[in-house]
Amino acid sequence: MSRTTALGILGVLLGLSLGASQSAQAQTRGAGSIYSRFGLGELHTFSSSQAQAMGGGGARALRSLNYTTFANPALWSDQELTRLNIGGRYRRVNAQDASGQTSRLSSGRLQSVQFSFPLYAGKLGVGVGFRPYSRTEYRVLAQPQTVPGDSALYQIDYRGEGGLRQISGGLGYRFGDVLSLGVRGDVIFGILESQRRTTFSNRARFAPTVLSTRTRLAGFTGTAGGLLSLSDVFRSEDALSIGATFTLPARLSGERARTIGATLDRDTLALGSGAPATGDEENRAEEGGLTIPLSAALGLSYKPSDRWTLIADGLYEPWSNADSDFESAPLPGIDALRDRLRFSVGAELLPAGNNRNATFFSRTAYRLGAYYEQTYVDAQTVFDDAPEGTGINALAATGGVSLPTPLYGTRIDVGVEVGTRGTTDADLIRDVFYGLSLNVNLGERWFQRRKLR
Numbered sequence: 001m002s003r004t005t006a007l008g009i010l011g012v013l014l015g016l017s018l019g020a021s022q023s024a025q026a027q028t029r030g031a032g033s034i035y036s037r038f039g040l041g042e043l044h045t046f047s048s049s050q051a052q053a054m055g056g057g058g059a060r061a062l063r064s065l066n067y068t069t070f071a072n073p074a075l076w077s078d079q080e081l082t083r084l085n086i087g088g089r090y091r092r093v094n095a096q097d098a099s100g101q102t103s104r105l106s107s108g109r110l111q112s113v114q115f116s117f118p119l120y121a122g123k124l125g126v127g128v129g130f131r132p133y134s135r136t137e138y139r140v141l142a143q144p145q146t147v148p149g150d151s152a153l154y155q156i157d158y159r160g161e162g163g164l165r166q167i168s169g170g171l172g173y174r175f176g177d178v179l180s181l182g183v184r185g186d187v188i189f190g191i192l193e194s195q196r197r198t199t200f201s202n203r204a205r206f207a208p209t210v211l212s213t214r215t216r217l218a219g220f221t222g223t224a225g226g227l228l229s230l231s232d233v234f235r236s237e238d239a240l241s242i243g244a245t246f247t248l249p250a251r252l253s254g255e256r257a258r259t260i261g262a263t264l265d266r267d268t269l270a271l272g273s274g275a276p277a278t279g280d281e282e283n284r285a286e287e288g289g290l291t292i293p294l295s296a297a298l299g300l301s302y303k304p305s306d307r308w309t310l311i312a313d314g315l316y317e318p319w320s321n322a323d324s325d326f327e328s329a330p331l332p333g334i335d336a337l338r339d340r341l342r343f344s345v346g347a348e349l350l351p352a353g354n355n356r357n358a359t360f361f362s363r364t365a366y367r368l369g370a371y372y373e374q375t376y377v378d379a380q381t382v383f384d385d386a387p388e389g390t391g392i393n394a395l396a397a398t399g400g401v402s403l404p405t406p407l408y409g410t411r412i413d414v415g416v417e418v419g420t421r422g423t424t425d426a427d428l429i430r431d432v433f434y435g436l437s438l439n440v441n442l443g444e445r446w447f448q449r450r451k452l453r
Contacts (some may be wrong), residue, residue, distance in 0.1 A: 033093050033105070033431050034140050035392055035422060038333035038377050039319070040292070041136035041163050041192065045342065046112055047071035049087055049413035049439035053400030054346025055369030056417065057313035060243030060299030061227060066402075066411055067441060068116035068127055071299070072225035072243045073182025076172035079125035081409050082117040082446035086110075087439030094432045098424040105137060111437060117446060119171075128169040133188050135163040144201070152202035159197070164190035164217065172225070180227040188252060188292075189218040192331065212259040215331065217289070221250035239303040247295035249321075256326055258284040288326035290334060293318045306353035311369075315342040319376035337376040338391060344371035346398070365402035367415075371395075375421070379428055386426045394421040396433075409443025 036042040046052060048069040051059035058071035068083045069075050090108040109132075116127035140158040147154050170184030192215045200206035225245040233240045260283075299313040319337040346369025352358035372395050379390035396419020403412045417435035424430045 033095060033421070033433075034138055034429050035375065035377050035431070036136045037138050037140070037158065037160055037194070039134075039322070039331060039337050041134040041160075043134050043340070043376070044132045045315070046131055048114075049085070049400075049415060049437065049441065050348070050365075050367070050402065051311070051313075051346070052417075052437065053367035053369060053398050053402075053413070053415040054309075054311055054348055055313065055344030055371045056396065056398050057311075057342065057344030057346070057369075057371055058245070058297055058299065058315065059301065059311050059313055059344075059346075060225065060245055060297055061241035061301035061313075062243075062299070062309070062311050063227075063229065063239075063241055063301065066409070066443065068114045068129070070112075070114070070129055070131060070168060071297075072172075072227060072245050073127065073170040073184040073223060074172045074180040074225040074227040074243065076116055076125035076127040076170070076182055077123060077174040077180045077227075078172075079116050079118040079127075080121050081443040083115070083409075084442040085112065085114040085129075085439060087112050087413075087437055089435060089437045091433060091435045096424060096430050096432075098427050103139075107137065111439070123174045124171065126169075126171045127184075128167075130165065130167050133164040133166040133190070136160045136192055136194075137163075147200070147206070150202075150205075152200055152206060154198055154200050154206070157197045157199070158194070160192070160194040162191045162193045164188055164192075168223075170223070177231075178229055180229070182225045182227075184223040184225070186221050186223060186247075186250075187218070188221065188250065191216050194332075210259070213256065214258075215254060215256045215326075217252040217254035219250045219252035219289075219292075221248050221292075223247040223295075235304060238305070239301075241301040243299045243301070245295075245297045249294045250292050251289055252292060253287075253289035255285060255287050260284070286327055288324065290324035290326075290331070291322060293321045307350055309348040309350075311344075311346050313342075313344045316340070317376070322376075333377065336378060336380065338378045339374070340376040341374040342371060343373075345369060360404065363404040365411075367398075367400045367402070369398045371398070379426065386428065390426055390428070392422045392428075394419055396420070400437075407442075411441045413437075413439040413441065415439070 047058045048067045050064060050067045051062055060072040063078055065080050068085055089111040092106045094104045096102045112131040114129035116125060118125045138160050142156045144153040144155045167187045168184050172180055172182030174180045194213045196211040198209045223245055228242045230240045295317045297315045302310045317340040319340050322334055322337055324334045348365055348367045350365045352362035375392045375394060377392040379386035379392060396417055398417045400415035415437040419433055421431040422429050
């Protein structure tokens, strides 16, 4: 496959993926997850399609010549081929409260674009990529309440959309056979939008009111990673890898625009009441920002043979240190988040091992995994009367297959995910989510010096 062909395929896939994403978002229905309302939204964890099907973790120590990865920049030192990866994702979320009321959201979007190439094969490699950092997507309709001093009822409809994206670039270098180090720069940017609409049962006396907030953020952070590669540890020809990464805290600066309909008293509205008032709409704009915490992760990968790969991964982020200095109301819950923890395990079976002449199904890779996440949303940021110490946690199982193709170095990955987040105890919300992903990984030798005959 020529370089032009590879780029052409990537361009077509990118166009199709973006088109599918826009179409799916246009058909989005239902309410999504209430938990994406808090902080920066639902945080995404994606490193590669291989790791995604093996527990969905970063897999900081998962070495592979068939994939590029966001997890650990030190892994870019392994590159032998120039690699292009593009993937899309479809997801469905079903939410249910203690009374049995349900809502749902179905959406699809671009998952990642990655590009990496070796400057010195197997020793020095470069990687760049684009992926989502967080996603806000919800609609919550509160129970009707009585207007103070009046018999009319009012109801508040909360809606949100948007999210942050991340562009990454860096390099990894291998020192001998054991140690690899890498650095990566990350630009995080995006827009978070929320809307609070109040309607009344007596429309003749009270006009609907809307409070809209649009927050634009951007910032820079950096990641350093290391990898230890050991062989013949527990048995002959096995391989054990230990990887670790550290991401610096970041300052996201930006601006916020707020549009307030003044048919309700502003102070009362901010407190969640619906007392009537009079006045005109008001537009406000301000500059500010927020801090996001450091991130530390550790991963293990063990290959007892060329057929099996076992991984485990852990992540820690102290979101209790997050802070915002916007003068107006901060992002919901940003001052009351808790630390985020994530653990994942997974396994891959490649029956053919390194035999490229085996049958199709023997060269297909089969993957399973699971993860547990203590999200950064504390239950008391959702409901004030929730018991102290009640947190919003997620548990999920993952799986997938990696299909070989006639093109050397190219594989097609299909992944699935099924999980649950939250609980219906203490009048909270329980999400059940399902995911399906498709990734195409292209590989080819570029920059190869031809020998004269």
